[in-house]
Amino acid sequence: MYHISDIKKFLRCDRLYWYSKDESGVFKPYLRSDENIAELLKNYFGISDCFEGVRNDPNERFFNEIDNYEWYVHPRFMDGEMRVNVPFMHRIDDQFDICFVYYGVQIKELDLLSYRITLKVLERLGICVRDIYLVYFNEDYENEGQLDLEKLFVCINSYKGKRLIDLVREKDFDYDEVIERIKNYNIDQTKPKKNRSCRLNGLCGYYFECFPEEKDEPDDSILTLVTSQNKNKMYADGIRFLKDADLEQLEGNRVQYAQVMASRNNGLYVEKMVLAEWLKKLSARPISFIDFEWDRYLIPAYPKMRPMDVVCFEFALYYIDEQGRMEHRTFVGTGDCRREFVEALIDYLPKNGPILAYNAEGAECLRLKELGEVFPEYKNKLDGIIERFTDLAIPFTDGLVYDIRMQGNFTLKRLVDICSDYSYKDLDIDDGMEAVFSWRNIDKTDEEQGNEIVENLKEYCSLDAYGLFLVYRWLIELTVESK
Numbered sequence: 001m002y003h004i005s006d007i008k009k010f011l012r013c014d015r016l017y018w019y020s021k022d023e024s025g026v027f028k029p030y031l032r033s034d035e036n037i038a039e040l041l042k043n044y045f046g047i048s049d050c051f052e053g054v055r056n057d058p059n060e061r062f063f064n065e066i067d068n069y070e071w072y073v074h075p076r077f078m079d080g081e082m083r084v085n086v087p088f089m090h091r092i093d094d095q096f097d098i099c100f101v102y103y104g105v106q107i108k109e110l111d112l113l114s115y116r117i118t119l120k121v122l123e124r125l126g127i128c129v130r131d132i133y134l135v136y137f138n139e140d141y142e143n144e145g146q147l148d149l150e151k152l153f154v155c156i157n158s159y160k161g162k163r164l165i166d167l168v169r170e171k172d173f174d175y176d177e178v179i180e181r182i183k184n185y186n187i188d189q190t191k192p193k194k195n196r197s198c199r200l201n202g203l204c205g206y207y208f209e210c211f212p213e214e215k216d217e218p219d220d221s222i223l224t225l226v227t228s229q230n231k232n233k234m235y236a237d238g239i240r241f242l243k244d245a246d247l248e249q250l251e252g253n254r255v256q257y258a259q260v261m262a263s264r265n266n267g268l269y270v271e272k273m274v275l276a277e278w279l280k281k282l283s284a285r286p287i288s289f290i291d292f293e294w295d296r297y298l299i300p301a302y303p304k305m306r307p308m309d310v311v312c313f314e315f316a317l318y319y320i321d322e323q324g325r326m327e328h329r330t331f332v333g334t335g336d337c338r339r340e341f342v343e344a345l346i347d348y349l350p351k352n353g354p355i356l357a358y359n360a361e362g363a364e365c366l367r368l369k370e371l372g373e374v375f376p377e378y379k380n381k382l383d384g385i386i387e388r389f390t391d392l393a394i395p396f397t398d399g400l401v402y403d404i405r406m407q408g409n410f411t412l413k414r415l416v417d418i419c420s421d422y423s424y425k426d427l428d429i430d431d432g433m434e435a436v437f438s439w440r441n442i443d444k445t446d447e448e449q450g451n452e453i454v455e456n457l458k459e460y461c462s463l464d465a466y467g468l469f470l471v472y473r474w475l476i477e478l479t480v481e482s483k
């Protein structure tokens with residue numbers, strides 16, 4: 001039996017499918033949704049009585065009930081070995097309208113492959129589909145205290161001027177053929193080929209099983225070259241080190257230049273003058289180092305939230321005052337803690353001096369702009385705080401500093417590993433998404449476990465904030481050492 005997710009994974013990378021097919025992991029969604037979306041959609045469509053499909057239902061279960069309901073929610077179907085689950089089916093006489101759900105606010109690309117497979121299975125089983133609908137979330141909808149489903153959802157049956165059912169029918173796809181390929185697949189007879197999934201969200205978990213020869217690559221391997229179209233080609237041509245990069249095959253950006261120079265210069269490249277100048281604007285005291293954590297909600301859970309908005313639930317702050325003393329503050333809230341977050345931030349942050357964060361523009365500053373919209377009474381203060389932010393990633397992303405131990409990785413974690421003995425590995429929570437998943441559990445645990453989660457969250461976020469200080473101090477040392 002194969003699901004649409006199997007087909008998609010196999011088409012993305014046959015080896016990835018093969019390696020992961022027997023893995024059973026708990027799915028942890030990136031988007032938070034405390035509400036049951038199928039239940040919300042039932043209310044949206046005005047469904048009071050319906051057929052409800054369950055896991056492993058045979059086709060007969062639907063066909064035995066085909067005349068008994070107007071609405072069918074998550075019925076399951078099998079055609080040969082292809083199994084599909086249809087979110088909603090609406091019977092109109094002898095035909096059906098089917099409805100898919102898009103879990104986002106802007107349809108970047110229609111999932112035509114999934115829709116085509118579903119439609120084909122239904123048609124092969126003799127089910128006549130009259131129309132196809134797609135529901136997604138209205139990005140302009142703002143929760144005014146109670147969810148208004150009419151405004152929350154958008155339901156369409158056409159996309160860019162064309163009917164969805166026509167777009168789906170135009171797509172030609174033979175799942176029998178792919179299933180045959182999956183069944184006959186033999187990993188020992190295929191050579192791994194690099195593809196987008198190898199490094200999509202970091203390194204694929206099977207990378208070194210596919211490319212074991214790269215396991216012992218040096219820190220300045222040509223494969224660590226960033227934003228490069230040609231690094232694999234250079235590697236295949238026998239170029240092993242950044243210092244030997246074929247200049248004709250470089251895109252020529254500043255970071256690549258810094259990488260090549262670091263490889264030629266005992267592993268470190270520093271644009272001394274420019275870095276020193278950049279650091280000058282951070283010389284005032286107090287100086288603050290801050291890190292936020294937040295969770296993103298698919299459905300706006302609280303007033304003044306829109307679909308996909310976030311709730312900032314934590315910050316950790318270190319600051320060095322005028323006397324050179326370091327202070328530490330943290331905040332962790334629960335539920336709708338946006339106001340407490342803002343008030344604690346305004347209270348704890350020194351009233352002046354630079355504030356450092358990593359990727360500040362797209363993270364902390366953006367969050368503060370959003371909070372200023374939600375709480376106009378604090379907007380001026382928050383805008384003033386935003387103006388004091390400096391992004392600590394800039395020296396690295398602008399190619400002022402490159403250490404080959406970064407191995408093409410520009411995360412704060414990597415930099416902390418390089419410039420200090422501190423390690424995230426010893427923490428109970430050791431990455432951002434893990435922090436979010438832990439926070440989601442606070443409400444579901446007893447007081448003791450909740451307190452433990454809060455302590456772990458504080459430890460993790462505090463290391464990020466302290467890591468900013470460590471990297472800042474390292475940058476200063478680099479300018480001093482290189483004088």
Ligand code: SF4
Pocket residue numbers: 013014015016019192193194195197198204205206207208210
């Ligand atoms: S490393 Fe690349 S080729 Fe290997 S399984 Fe992962 S995605 Fe597929």
